Amino acid sequence: MRAILNGEGIVLGTCYYPEHWKKELWAEDLSRMLAVGIEVIRIGEFAWNKFEPQEGQFTFDFFDEFLDLAQEKGMKVIFCTPTATPPAWMSAKYPEILNADRDGHLYRHGNRQHYTYNSVKFQEFTRRLTEELGAHYGSHPAIIGWQLDNEFNCSLNEFYAESDTIAFQEFCREKYRTLDALNEAWGTVFWNQTYTAWEEVDVPRKVPADSVNPHRVLDYYRFVSDSACRYAKLQADILRKYLKPGDFITTNGIFGNLDNHRLTKESLDFMMYDSYPNFAYCLDDYRAEDFLKDRKWSRNLAQVRAISPVFGIMEQQSGANGWVNRMEAPTPRPGQMTLWTLQSIAHGADFVSYFRWRTCTFGTEIYWHGILDYSGRDNRRLLEVADIGDKVKRLDRLAGAVSGAKVGILQDYDNIWDAQVDSWHARVDRKSGASLFMALQQNHVPFDFVSLPEADLSGYEVLFYPHAAILTKEGTKKLEDWVAAGGKLVMGCRTGYKDAHGKCVMDYLPGLAAKLVGTDIPEYSFVAPDEGKVMVSWDGERAEAAVFCDQLEAVGEHAKVLARYEGGCFAGAPALVRNAYGAGEAYYFGAAFGVDTAELFLRRLEAAEPYGEQLLLPKEVELAVRKKDGTAYLFVLNYQHEAVEIEVKRPMQELLSGQTLNGKLKMKPYEVMVFV
């Protein structure tokens, strides 16, 4: 059985760097960790030179000594491939391993992740090192699992080295087989971009006005993702040969231009996340008007859950963060570490590992504080970790519980990446994405991100698919089946006007969705910047039609106009159509969602406040739910520096205090309660 994420309990860990400290400190450090409830450490992810100090010379003494000590102390270890930081000798001798920017400037040794996945030479080095590590450490009893590399695609997620162009040509050739097919797919006849030899196809480098063919860029993002996935699989396939039974493979963090679902399916047992909610308080990026602040990390955690329903936090904030040159942040205030740890658990984490044990005294991250400061003396944060250790023991029974939400937001990589290329797509996406999350939070609606095409939709009652510009036949069929079976689907403007290449369809809009939503769109426009807010009126309630307006017409006997535009260039025209479809119904809303609009939908579709009979909550607190064996665990989290009042409407047990609570009560600043 796996040592963590095994459904038996919540486990705490920390990240440790034996190579950063005098060996004399190791034993004491491990003992102090164990004393505060830390059972697992992660090591090795930046230590390539400790294994291969010179090209082809391998040595294992350093980590052997440490692992034996860990074993002796009873500390479990997650071991890493250290490929995120290739050695200086490699960059110097083989500059071909280096990534480059769009103008071709190489990224030099001196930070991290300066390599490109597509360098054949770097793949060779990776292969050899991973074989060596797997063979040597695979059977060590202290090791419980492995982390691949570190934060794939974090430092850079675009690649422009020579080897990337070669790999991109191969990617395109595999995908399209013929240049005619590629030219057709990318619409290269526009501006005479037609390719007449594979060698002419390169990664999207510098062009006038920074505006490259969008279909080519969309494929380029897919290529980047493919490169990362193949690189991870190269490592995982080797490690699997050597792993002890029960040991797992994972990696950490979710970054751009990467299909994390594919990565996880191909190479991992589950995904881990690095959670730093204190970013909301960075001095160089602080926005006072942002109401949600650290609460927005719940959105990220929901993304992790969309990949691995139960997951781990490999790096959980345990001190002020910051690099020497940016991201300056204050220290977490008393209670915030506890709050953020429980935020992770509330959203599906059964393992939480603090980054890091002791703050590094050198390098770029001297301000990325760990539990301990530089001196290593006992401190307030260590005490808080000990207290968290006590608390999470009381939550062991919910280990393995999953979300079980009835509301979901549909998403897919095609549309995510298309919105990166396309500012028209991005404008509606950003607006609705923020509005929907805000409305769900304020109305205490637990929700999932639901990823197409792979997700099972059957458990959901209401799904939003805000702006699926790109629709495929398969995806549409899946939606039609789900609605026909009784689901309620809400689609927003701009649905279905593109194909999988990001090219516009010549059909009547909303293209493939037209039948499902019973809607026709004779015309469309951005909300003009001089016409103020455009509103819709839906049975007497008004809400914003944000950013963009599709002019609608209801088509067919089951379709009905529910709301019309007030203001804007389509004033008076239909703005919302509901189509009865089989046992369910599909809504087409012609604009992007404001917060008010999203709330209106939640109320009208009877999705707001699903736990309203148990808890009366102010909008300042989050409600998150995990379910297991028929029991729902209700996490109530207060992110405010002030106390808030909630009302427990019938007696419920609160797990952290062990008390049964009822009626109106005060939650302290940063307090969390878990009701059952």
Added chain:
Amino acid sequence: MRAILNGEGIVLGTCYYPEHWKKELWAEDLSRMLAVGIEVIRIGEFAWNKFEPQEGQFTFDFFDEFLDLAQEKGMKVIFCTPTATPPAWMSAKYPEILNADRDGHLYRHGNRQHYTYNSVKFQEFTRRLTEELGAHYGSHPAIIGWQLDNEFNCSLNEFYAESDTIAFQEFCREKYRTLDALNEAWGTVFWNQTYTAWEEVDVPRKVPADSVNPHRVLDYYRFVSDSACRYAKLQADILRKYLKPGDFITTNGIFGNLDNHRLTKESLDFMMYDSYPNFAYCLDDYRAEDFLKDRKWSRNLAQVRAISPVFGIMEQQSGANGWVNRMEAPTPRPGQMTLWTLQSIAHGADFVSYFRWRTCTFGTEIYWHGILDYSGRDNRRLLEVADIGDKVKRLDRLAGAVSGAKVGILQDYDNIWDAQVDSWHARVDRKSGASLFMALQQNHVPFDFVSLPEADLSGYEVLFYPHAAILTKEGTKKLEDWVAAGGKLVMGCRTGYKDAHGKCVMDYLPGLAAKLVGTDIPEYSFVAPDEGKVMVSWDGERAEAAVFCDQLEAVGEHAKVLARYEGGCFAGAPALVRNAYGAGEAYYFGAAFGVDTAELFLRRLEAAEPYGEQLLLPKEVELAVRKKDGTAYLFVLNYQHEAVEIEVKRPMQELLSGQTLNGKLKMKPYEVMVFV
């Protein structure tokens, strides 16, 4: 006789891309165009590969087929050299054709206009292709004229490839003959920039603080213009060998670092313009406080008129514009296409061609909407085009009419380009340019841009030459003669302090203009940022002395101080001198013009509201005038989304309605009336 711009009528056209659509759509598309009054199409400007799919292999089948169909349908065609988008095979095999940025990074295949005019290899390709196209298509009966390339200098108007340095050396050698002359002209003794071999002279590449010798940069802009003109002439000279009688050569758009007067004189029959007034409503660049918005395109149209008194619009906005990554814009509201078409006609266009027929479904410009949307279905905008077709028929009688304005703003490329190099020059230029245009618009004063040295000044009564920092003897003589003959000239601060190299003169200021304006300038200064607005008082009326102040003294018996500074470091000193000169008078105003200042000049020089006896107009509407055979056609254009009231002070015929109007009346939103 020419098929368009022949003085016989107003003609509508559209831009069409046969290569973007299935051939099955061609015939229907042409029929639908003809049905709404579109008589001309432009084709081919981005289709190089359709003629030369591989190096040296030419084929004409594709466009032969299309042209024969056009001929059959009775559609007239403007054919293009497709040189704006060289093929991928060329960039791959001959990277020497590529332009580079200042640091030497090449612009790669994937957008458009990535070539440099100065590549000998690219000139060879151009020459061969143009010969082939001229020889093959020159006699096709459907063709009525040719467009060279597309929007010269649009995507890039700086060039830093190796071939540009070689060409720049040649340009300098031709201009200066000796290095001594070049060193003297550029003042290279400053900071020891002295050149001692021609090979040392390069295009202005990267230097510390981005600050290159300004005289060298001024010559560099002239070189860029020269390169473009020579490249256009290379094409035009070839085409002229093959053109049918009556067929014309033109090109489209007005962009930076290009002497469009020379280009037109050397290579074209007339200039065409691409008019997109909807840029005023782009979401990423919208300024609510900008009162004029799309009305500012009248200023651009006046610039076109300064080159070709009667001209065409090759691309007239017919839908929302936008690239995938920027310039996001709403759709034109009902009536705006009509308004903008008539704005073009009001300023001298006798041909208006909409960009484009159907919106492209792929590539960078999927949001640069044409008349039709992606599906091609009939829509509101097509109906509006049909209505415009009806309207312009009623204006046929004014075809060939010219401006005949009595007020002008003098300009010349020396000063335009000097203000690009020189932020002191730019600050006064920008301010006065905006103020003068605003004042002319609000006081309904039709005006021309009058380009020195070529323009004939004899028809003008009042000329503004706001900030002629650079004056030449020839230019000054022309002004002196015109004033002596009765003209009223207004010059602003900073006049005459530079020579044609952009070097400062060692004379008393305003240098060559001193005699004409009877003024001496003992001292000068920017308005200090801590002293607020500086004003002048002119016979009791106060107006702004903006940005910069020359301290003035009247010199000679004919010079008289009219106004003095209030505030600023020259408070109390003369700010405005009028000099009687021959039968005319020259005004020297010591500052840049505020809107109030410009209006004050218009009133005092009796130039405001020249049609005030016929029309009483609010400042929200524009008055534009075309004259022919002694008749003035008065265009009144309402750019507002609201109705406005105007007063027709004596009965006049309104051409679009065919009615005779008199007294107070309402103009609808976006309405245009043409009085005669």
Added chain:
Amino acid sequence: MRAILNGEGIVLGTCYYPEHWKKELWAEDLSRMLAVGIEVIRIGEFAWNKFEPQEGQFTFDFFDEFLDLAQEKGMKVIFCTPTATPPAWMSAKYPEILNADRDGHLYRHGNRQHYTYNSVKFQEFTRRLTEELGAHYGSHPAIIGWQLDNEFNCSLNEFYAESDTIAFQEFCREKYRTLDALNEAWGTVFWNQTYTAWEEVDVPRKVPADSVNPHRVLDYYRFVSDSACRYAKLQADILRKYLKPGDFITTNGIFGNLDNHRLTKESLDFMMYDSYPNFAYCLDDYRAEDFLKDRKWSRNLAQVRAISPVFGIMEQQSGANGWVNRMEAPTPRPGQMTLWTLQSIAHGADFVSYFRWRTCTFGTEIYWHGILDYSGRDNRRLLEVADIGDKVKRLDRLAGAVSGAKVGILQDYDNIWDAQVDSWHARVDRKSGASLFMALQQNHVPFDFVSLPEADLSGYEVLFYPHAAILTKEGTKKLEDWVAAGGKLVMGCRTGYKDAHGKCVMDYLPGLAAKLVGTDIPEYSFVAPDEGKVMVSWDGERAEAAVFCDQLEAVGEHAKVLARYEGGCFAGAPALVRNAYGAGEAYYFGAAFGVDTAELFLRRLEAAEPYGEQLLLPKEVELAVRKKDGTAYLFVLNYQHEAVEIEVKRPMQELLSGQTLNGKLKMKPYEVMVFV
């Protein structure tokens, strides 16, 4: 004896460029200078080609002719090595002399200072030219001293050419001897940056996220400084062989990444400064809310004084400044040139040379106005110079006088450069630096910058060392000794947490300072952006604890808590500890200083208004003091455009008017008075 800075009088000069003007102007120019009291000119600093027009061909005729004329006219000359602007022939033939940006793009010919100090070829050219110049001109009787190059490190102070990497490797090898030592010093084990061959060590080039190892960057800044110092010494060592007795060597300006103390000690007789207070009024950088404006140049002048107690101004503003592309500024208003000249003298200048005689009519600096405008006509500013000439004669008696301030701000290059690398350090530094200067100005406290480790502390009563993140044992010992002897030291937050490599110490904080300040710091944090201002209360007076808070504890019997935090995450905890130490006392303040905080310290330490018994001054005026032979010369400077009232509390002589003044009196706009 030296011709200037000889303790005998104040001397005026100007910068002259014989090569910019027709020879016919020379004699008249020199005569006009002498007529207004200008006795010294600087020449030649950009004239390389006038000496070596082609590689290896030397000629001296041009400056021989000029120097002979100067000698004849009685004009003294400061002669320059013209190395700031190497010839075009050199850049073209030896591009290896060029500096590059971080991505490797070369800085081309066309501005100035495009060379790198570390090019062996450039050093050869410099050596040969300097030998030639020294040998030829060293004995010329008109010459009184030499300026090296021009404004070292001004245009660029980072260097990334190939020769810089080679030189950096050498620098590191000399400093660390072994790679192990370097790896330890830079903490390269973090992110596996370990170097295994010297050839792998390069200047900090492009890396992901622009974040290079900070310890490496800190050494890189030291390397840049070392490069500049060695380059200057190369020139100085040669010149010293040829100098006439009494002739001096200097250079001008103070710029970044340069240890000016070492530069001066190794190569110069004294430092000169280029003073342009009008920068405070540049149109592109003006800040209305900045109360001090041009008064801030007093801070720069105090920095010069920290290097050379009596110094010269090589370039003193005498007209509007500006390049063609930026820094647009108004002309100095009447009186400002006088004010700024006396500001220089008040802070230690005994020589003031105006930049420049006549404004250049070509090149980048056509708007960097001299005394005369382009025409050279007599003007207002020339009259003001003549008047200044009269005024400074009345100040001859104070020549050689020094500051003698009792209050100082400690500084050292380690911490200055560390704050460039480190934004946490920079945030507190910037805040306290501005606040302390503002408070000292408003409370009329003359002060010195006191540079560690070299400065003699014995004359000071109160020293601030705001944020000495880096402390060394030697530095700490010096402070301890001075406090023990009776000094009062004030240290701010973040003291002592780093070592000389910029690495964090593993000690209890404030590290090496702990004993001296009797303080322990269990925790620390930035002031969180959502918690508003944090205050301290010190015996009933409240003042800001800005930016960052150390939570303090008093340690030992001599330590006493004086103030506690109000608000913030350490509310209630000690914020200020005073430790009695020997005969003196050390204060540890846990935050950065607000202006109010700095003023509170000045009052509590009885350092405010030290001349309050003689003068009652409003905060709008500056008080600066020079002392000589027991006499204090009190400069009172009014930077306002308005008159201010001051009170002379007992009769004193005012040197500029020659009058004895007493009681309340009005100072005119920009007026200066010198009391004794």
